[in-house]
Amino acid sequence: MPKHQRSLNQNEKNKVRAARADFFKIHKRKKSTTKDQHLENDSTTTNKSLDTMASSKCFKLPGLTSKKPSSTASKTPLIIRFYDTDVQARDAHGRTQEEILSWPDCELERCHNYIQMLFPVPEGSAFNWEAPIIDREVMDAFRTRGELRSRLRLSFERMLHFYGFKIAAPSEEISDTKAFEVEAKSDAVQENRVEDAAKAEDTSAKSRSRNSAEEEASNAQDPMEKNNEENTAGECSSVPSSPPIYCLIRAPNWRQSFQTWAVRFDHNHLRITRILRCLRILGLQSECDAFFEALKLVYNDPSFNISERTMSYWTRAVTRPLYIAPDDDRIEWLKEWEDEQEKLKLGKGQGQDR
Structure with missing residues (x-):
C-alpha cells in the first residue's frame, strides 16, 4: 500500500490530537490515564513538527501554515491597506x-x-x-x-x-456655458423655448404701429440673445460669485x-x-x-x-x-x-x- 494511503498508527493519531489541541489552545486533559500521559510525553516533539505536518500530504490541519503573517499588516485596517499604494490589499x-x-x-x-x-x-x-x-x-x-x-x-x-x-x-x-453647459438640458426643451420666444416677439411686432415699430426696432434686443440670457440665468442661479x-x-x-x-x-x-x-x-x-x-x-x-x-x-x-x-x-x-x-x-x- 502506498505511504500516503496507509492508515495512521496510534502514535501518529496521538500527535495529531496534540497538535490540534495546541492549535486551538485546548489544554483540558484528564489526569491519570496511560493515554493522556502518552500525549504529555509527546507534546514537546509536537510543537517542533507543526510546520512539517502542515506541509505533509498526510497531515493537513486547517489554519496551519509555515509562514507567519505580518503583525503590522494584520493590525492595520483593511481599508487603509486597500488604498495604500505600497500594499494594494485585496478586498473580501x-x-x-x-x-x-x-x-x-x-x-x-x-x-x-x-x-x-x-x-x-x-x-x-x-x-x-x-x-x-x-x-x-x-x-x-x-x-x-x-x-x-x-x-x-x-x-x-x-x-x-x-x-x-x-x-x-x-x-x-468657468463661465455660465462652460461650467454648467446650457446644452445640458434636453434639445426639445431648448428648442421649445426658442420657438416660444420667437412667437411672442412676432405677436408683439404685429400689434405695433409702423412708426413706433421702426423706432423700437433700432433698440430691440435680438430674441435669440434674450433667450440665451434667460437660459443662462436659469442654469447658473446657484453658481457662487467666485x-x-x-x-x-x-x-x-x-x-x-x-x-x-x-x-x-x-x-x-x-x-x-x-x-x-x-x-x-x-x-x-x-x-x-x-x-x-x-x-x-x-x-x-x-x-x-x-x-x-x-x-x-x-x-x-x-x-x-x-x-x-x-x-x-x-x-x-x-x-x-x-x-x-x-x-x-x-x-x-x-x-x-x-
Missing part, C-alpha cells in the same frame, strides 16, 4: 482597487458589493456585511496622509465618469449615463449618498461640495424627475453634523471628534483676540 472578494476601477460601466452598474469598499462609511451595510467600516483610526489616516486621499479621489473620479460628469480643467473658462476650486461639468457621455440614475428612484441614489458622506468624512470636502452642486443642477432640471426624498438624503449627507448619518444613526466617536474640532476653533479664536 479578492479584488484590488485598480481591478475594480478598470471595470466597464455595465459591470459597475451590475455589481452591488464593491461600492462599500471604495467608499466606506461609519455605518454598516445591509448589502455587504464584509465591507469595512470607518473608525477613528481610518479617518485620521486619510486626513493626515495625502496619498490615501489621492487614491480615494481616483475612485471618486471613476464614479464621476460612470454618472456622466467630469472635472473642469483649469484651462477651461468659481469653486473643484468644479464639475457634464461629460460628453452624460445623456447615456443619466438614463441609468437620473430617474425618480434608483439604487444609485443610495450609492451617491454613501459617496458624499464618505468624501466628507475622509477629507475630500471640495470634491463632496462640487458633486453636490452638480447633483442639485440635475435635480432642478425639468428634464429629469429625481424624487424629493432622494434629494433630502443627499442634502443630509452634506449639511448635517458628521456624527448624524442621513438615516439618523448617531456615531459617538464622530461626535467626540467634532467636539474636539470645535474646541480647537474656539481656542484659536481666543488666541487671536488676545
Whole structure:
C-alpha cells in the first residue's frame, strides 16, 4: 500500500490530537490515564513538527501554515491597506482597487458589493456585511496622509465618469456655458423655448404701429440673445460669485449615463449618498461640495424627475453634523471628534483676540 494511503498508527493519531489541541489552545486533559500521559510525553516533539505536518500530504490541519503573517499588516485596517499604494490589499472578494476601477460601466452598474469598499462609511451595510467600516483610526489616516486621499479621489473620479460628469480643467473658462453647459438640458426643451420666444416677439411686432415699430426696432434686443440670457440665468442661479476650486461639468457621455440614475428612484441614489458622506468624512470636502452642486443642477432640471426624498438624503449627507448619518444613526466617536474640532476653533479664536 502506498505511504500516503496507509492508515495512521496510534502514535501518529496521538500527535495529531496534540497538535490540534495546541492549535486551538485546548489544554483540558484528564489526569491519570496511560493515554493522556502518552500525549504529555509527546507534546514537546509536537510543537517542533507543526510546520512539517502542515506541509505533509498526510497531515493537513486547517489554519496551519509555515509562514507567519505580518503583525503590522494584520493590525492595520483593511481599508487603509486597500488604498495604500505600497500594499494594494485585496478586498473580501479578492479584488484590488485598480481591478475594480478598470471595470466597464455595465459591470459597475451590475455589481452591488464593491461600492462599500471604495467608499466606506461609519455605518454598516445591509448589502455587504464584509465591507469595512470607518473608525477613528481610518479617518485620521486619510486626513493626515495625502496619498490615501489621492487614491480615494481616483475612485471618486471613476464614479464621476460612470454618472456622466467630469472635472473642469483649469484651462477651461468657468463661465455660465462652460461650467454648467446650457446644452445640458434636453434639445426639445431648448428648442421649445426658442420657438416660444420667437412667437411672442412676432405677436408683439404685429400689434405695433409702423412708426413706433421702426423706432423700437433700432433698440430691440435680438430674441435669440434674450433667450440665451434667460437660459443662462436659469442654469447658473446657484453658481457662487467666485468659481469653486473643484468644479464639475457634464461629460460628453452624460445623456447615456443619466438614463441609468437620473430617474425618480434608483439604487444609485443610495450609492451617491454613501459617496458624499464618505468624501466628507475622509477629507475630500471640495470634491463632496462640487458633486453636490452638480447633483442639485440635475435635480432642478425639468428634464429629469429625481424624487424629493432622494434629494433630502443627499442634502443630509452634506449639511448635517458628521456624527448624524442621513438615516439618523448617531456615531459617538464622530461626535467626540467634532467636539474636539470645535474646541480647537474656539481656542484659536481666543488666541487671536488676545
